[in-house]
Amino acid sequence: MAYSRPTYKPRYENFIGGEWVPPLSGEYFDNLSPVDGELLTKIPRSSTADVDAAVAAGVKAFETYKHTSVIERSTLLNKIADKIEANLEALAIAETLDNGKAVRETLAADVPLVVDHFRYFASVIRGEAGTVADLDENTISQEIHEPLGVVAQIIPWNFPLLMAAWKIAPAIAAGNCVVLKPASATPMSILLLMETIQDVLPKGVVNIINGAGGKIGKHLSTHPDIKKVGFTGETTTGQLIMQYATENIIPSTLELGGKSPNVFFESIMDKDDEFFDKAIEGLVLFAFNSGEVCTCPSRALIQESIYEPFMKRVLERVKAITQENPLDPTTKMGAQASVNQKEKILEYIRIGKEEGAECLIGGAEYKNKTFPKGNYIQPTIFKGHNKMRIFQEEIFGPVLCVTTFKDEAEALAIANDTIYGLGSGVWSRDAHQLHSMSRGIEAGRVWVNCYHLYPSHASFGGYKKSGIGRETHMMMLNAYRHTKNILTSYNKNKLGFF
Amino acid sequence: MRIHRLTATSEALKVIEMLKKEYGELVFNQSGGCCDGTAPMCYEKKDFHVPSRNVKMGEVGGCEFFIDKDQFEYFRYSQVILDVKEEKAAFGNSFSLEIDEGYQFITRSRIFSDEENRLLKEQEK
Numbered sequence: 001m002a003y004s005r006p007t008y009k010p011r012y013e014n015f016i017g018g019e020w021v022p023p024l025s026g027e028y029f030d031n032l033s034p035v036d037g038e039l040l041t042k043i044p045r046s047s048t049a050d051v052d053a054a055v056a057a058g059v060k061a062f063e064t065y066k067h068t069s070v071i072e073r074s075t076l077l078n079k080i081a082d083k084i085e086a087n088l089e090a091l092a093i094a095e096t097l098d099n100g101k102a103v104r105e106t107l108a109a110d111v112p113l114v115v116d117h118f119r120y121f122a123s124v125i126r127g128e129a130g131t132v133a134d135l136d137e138n139t140i141s142q143e144i145h146e147p148l149g150v151v152a153q154i155i156p157w158n159f160p161l162l163m164a165a166w167k168i169a170p171a172i173a174a175g176n177c178v179v180l181k182p183a184s185a186t187p188m189s190i191l192l193l194m195e196t197i198q199d200v201l202p203k204g205v206v207n208i209i210n211g212a213g214g215k216i217g218k219h220l221s222t223h224p225d226i227k228k229v230g231f232t233g234e235t236t237t238g239q240l241i242m243q244y245a246t247e248n249i250i251p252s253t254l255e256l257g258g259k260s261p262n263v264f265f266e267s268i269m270d271k272d273d274e275f276f277d278k279a280i281e282g283l284v285l286f287a288f289n290s291g292e293v294c295t296c297p298s299r300a301l302i303q304e305s306i307y308e309p310f311m312k313r314v315l316e317r318v319k320a321i322t323q324e325n326p327l328d329p330t331t332k333m334g335a336q337a338s339v340n341q342k343e344k345i346l347e348y349i350r351i352g353k354e355e356g357a358e359c360l361i362g363g364a365e366y367k368n369k370t371f372p373k374g375n376y377i378q379p380t381i382f383k384g385h386n387k388m389r390i391f392q393e394e395i396f397g398p399v400l401c402v403t404t405f406k407d408e409a410e411a412l413a414i415a416n417d418t419i420y421g422l423g424s425g426v427w428s429r430d431a432h433q434l435h436s437m438s439r440g441i442e443a444g445r446v447w448v449n450c451y452h453l454y455p456s457h458a459s460f461g462g463y464k465k466s467g468i469g470r471e472t473h474m475m476m477l478n479a480y481r482h483t484k485n486i487l488t489s490y491n492k493n494k495l496g497f498f
Numbered sequence: 499m500r501i502h503r504l505t506a507t508s509e510a511l512k513v514i515e516m517l518k519k520e521y522g523e524l525v526f527n528q529s530g531g532c533c534d535g536t537a538p539m540c541y542e543k544k545d546f547h548v549p550s551r552n553v554k555m556g557e558v559g560g561c562e563f564f565i566d567k568d569q570f571e572y573f574r575y576s577q578v579i580l581d582v583k584e585e586k587a588a589f590g591n592s593f594s595l596e597i598d599e600g601y602q603f604i605t606r607s608r609i610f611s612d613e614e615n616r617l618l619k620e621q622e623k
Contacts, residue, residue: 156533156591183533183591212597213590218545235566236529236539237592243547257532294532340585340602344536347606351576354609389607392572394535419568420531465531465568 002328003093003103005033011042012191014050014210017057018203023211024049031188034100034335035326037373043187046211048219051179054207055225058150058177061204066147066175070125073173077122079200085115087196093327094189095161100335100375101289102326113454114165114193117472120456121173124474138491144484147175149227151480152220154213154241156232157183157337158292158396162454164190166471167230168206174480176227178206179220181213185338213237222247228480231255232294235465242468253469253479255294255462257394258422261415262286262297262451263437265408265428269306275449279427280310282451283400284317287333287379291398292341294466295423297451299391301414304404311360311402314381318361321379325370335374336397342375345397348390349380357384357401386414394420408433412440421463425451444470501610501618504556504563506580513582513601514540514559521595526558526580528565528573528605534590538563538580538603541595575615576607 011028013020023044031040044050068076084091091114092106101110133141153167160182171178182190187210194201194208209216217237221229221244231241232255245252268279286297302310326334336342342365349363362380379398382390391401405411415424421443428434428449438446444461447453454460454472461470469479506514517524523543529535539546543561552564555573558580565573585602596603610618 154591158533181591184597185590213593214595214598217593233531233533233591234529234535234537234539235531236527237534237594238531239527239549240539240541240546240593243545255532257530257535338590340583340590340604343583344604347604348536351607351609387572389572389576393569394531396533396535419566465566 002325005097005327006090006093008041008094008188012044012188014044014046014054015191015194015198015206015208016050016054017060017207018198018201021053023047029184031098033097034337034375035097036371037375040097041188043184044210046209046216048215051209051216051219051223054179054209055150055220055223057204057207058179059225061202062149062177065177065202065205068175073175074122074126076200076202077118077169077173080197081115081118081122083197083200084111084118084193088112088115091161091189091192091196094192096326096334098186098189099157099160100326100337102331102334104329104331105289105334107329110159110162114161117165117169117456121169125173125477128474128477138489140488140490142486142488144486145174145477145481146484147481150177150179150225151228151230152223152226153178153180153230154217154220154233155180155182157186158289158294160186160189161193163232164193170476171480172205174477176480177204179209179226180206181209181211181217181220184210184212218244221245224248226250228252238467251479253471254467255471256465256467257294258420258443258462258466259299259392259394259418260295260297260423260425260443261299261301261418261441262425263301263411263415263427264303264306264310265411265430265433266303266306267429268427269310270429275429278449280313280317282425282427283314285452286400287318287321287398288452290334290336290377292337292396293452295445295452296396297423297425298395298400299386300400300402301411302402302404303411304406307404315361318379318381323366323376324368333379333398335376337375339375341396342377345377345395345399348393348395348397348399352382352384352388352390352399355384355388355390357382357388357390360402362398386417392418408437412437416440416442419464420466422466423447499617501614501621502556502577504558504578504580506558507582510580510582510603511559513596513599513603514561516599517595518559524561524595526561526563527552528555528563528569528578529592530566530569534592536605537590537592537594538605539592539594540603541593575610577610579606579608581606
């Protein structure tokens with residue numbers, strides 16, 4: 001049974017200092033659902049003055065919040081997690097309507113991972129400490145953690161709630177206050193999230209400002225009261241944010257995408273067992289989240305000796321992907337996040353065909369009878385070679401590019417022949433091969449005999465042009481705090497220089 | 499016949515003129531990667547330091563258009579056509595300036611023929 005479409009408020013406001021604040025311009029923009037192309041709600045078009053108000057609210061809140069104990073912050077994060085868990089279904093439906101992804105994914109992955117992320121940071125801050133060194137019998141060196149202050153976070157539209165959680169949870173766990181700008185294509189679910197947690201959240205600790213990135217993004221990133229910028233998006237805006245960060249000499253964390261190789265060695269077909277079944281799914285995961293994942297396994301490298309029989313089984317699995325109604329929990333793949341995104345994917349499908357790649361399945365829009373105005377693409381597989389544009393550029397859709405290799409050396413060379421280095425996958429029954437490949441691949445994450453798992457306690461981030469810095473894992477706390485060294489001498493005697 | 503690596507539609511040129519009135523001199527840099535990757539980013543010229551090894555693909559509406567050197571290796575066999583779409587509702591999370599005005603620049607591509615590739619090689623000797 002498909003969920004029905006709930007009615008949302010006709011318009012939302014910015015969330016500043018714990019209040020719902022209209023934009024000073026009084027202007028709003030339409031937030032359409034990619035599921036059916038219909039209006040969901042209206043969202044503030046903010047100006048630089050709204051950004052100033054949000055940053056000021058953060059600065060004010062930080063005066064108190066920076067003094068909260070670890071116990072208080074841990075309790076806060078757990079309360080946030082409980083509130084979200086209690087509203088899991090409503091948030092999952094909102095996420096599906098806002099982004100387009102299938103509700104079986106938001107119910108089983110997006111929102112549960114959000115809950116877990118807050119619980120994870122609630123727990124790890126209780127169990128960690130700074131360090132103390134006895135430098136000599138009278139000198140003690142203490143390394144103390146202190147929060148940065150107010151941080152700016154600019155998040156993408158592919159996992160609106162989860163990317164908000166990835167950025168908010170470690171920042172507030174470390175004692176910072178946040179000004180977050182959702183992607184303008186997908187602002188509503190985050191505003192619903194704030195409604196869900198506003199009763200437990202101290203005023204001004206998290207502030208949400210909406211609008212397009214051009215003016216307010218620059219104003220936020222260069223604001224003298226902003227102590228760090230975290231951004232997930234494309235490469236050129238990433239570079240611009242790094243350049244802006246030089247103005248106030250602040251750090252930035254950038255996650256900029258990838259073109260992840262997923263490598264299948266011949267031993268996966270030694271048996272037709274549950275592991276081989278898992279490997280087939282591992283390849284078909286290119287269609288997870290409608291392919292709109294920075295780590296989408298969008299290049300499949302298959303050992304040539306198994307190419308034909310493996311692809312035969314893969315294509316059967318791809319044919320079984322259903323996509324009619326994203327709100328139906330049995331639907332396997334949802335909509336693309338926007339009209340522009342759909343058109344960009346279709347443009348790449350056209351480029352692939354022009355480049356001479358062979359289209360094995362899909363290769364066109366999906367004509368959705370239930371939602372003719374939604375944005376749907378058929379899961380598509382191209383066979384070609386790694387120098388083609390479709391093998392090198394991030395399509396951000398359900399489009400897989402497949403090529404073959406002879407041996408491990410060629411597999412590694414193709415895997416690393418990309419300007420990106422975010423995700424990767426290796427599939428084999430040979431333990432030595434798994435080890436040498438996973439050490440050889442230049443990427444921040446290697447999934448070995450698995451793919452698309454995102455546990456909180458595993459770091460995530462890119463090599464090469466995929467970005468700088470890590471997300472998830474407790475190491476993330478240090479990306480949101482200073483280290484202060486307190487060096488104490490208990491020696492009563494002077495140095496003797498003067 | 500001169501082969502151009504970059505052209506623009508008349509609609510894109512109109513939006514460029516509109517943005518110039520508000521911001522002054524502009525620069526384009528072809529982006530890549532996550533989300534709005536493969537879209538051209540349009541920034542104020544004084545705002546964006548173009549990475550020194552980026553390749554200039556041409557000019558549109560009096561604005562220089564660059565691309566990352568490594569990305570160019572895959573774009574060198576395509577003609578880039580700068581186009582624009584009116585986009586009042588859904589837009590991405592980039593800082594490109596046209597988005598505030600309800601537009602989004604897009605990069606369309608056409609793969610050069612063998613003859614065009616030969617002429618380009620001659621031209622760029």
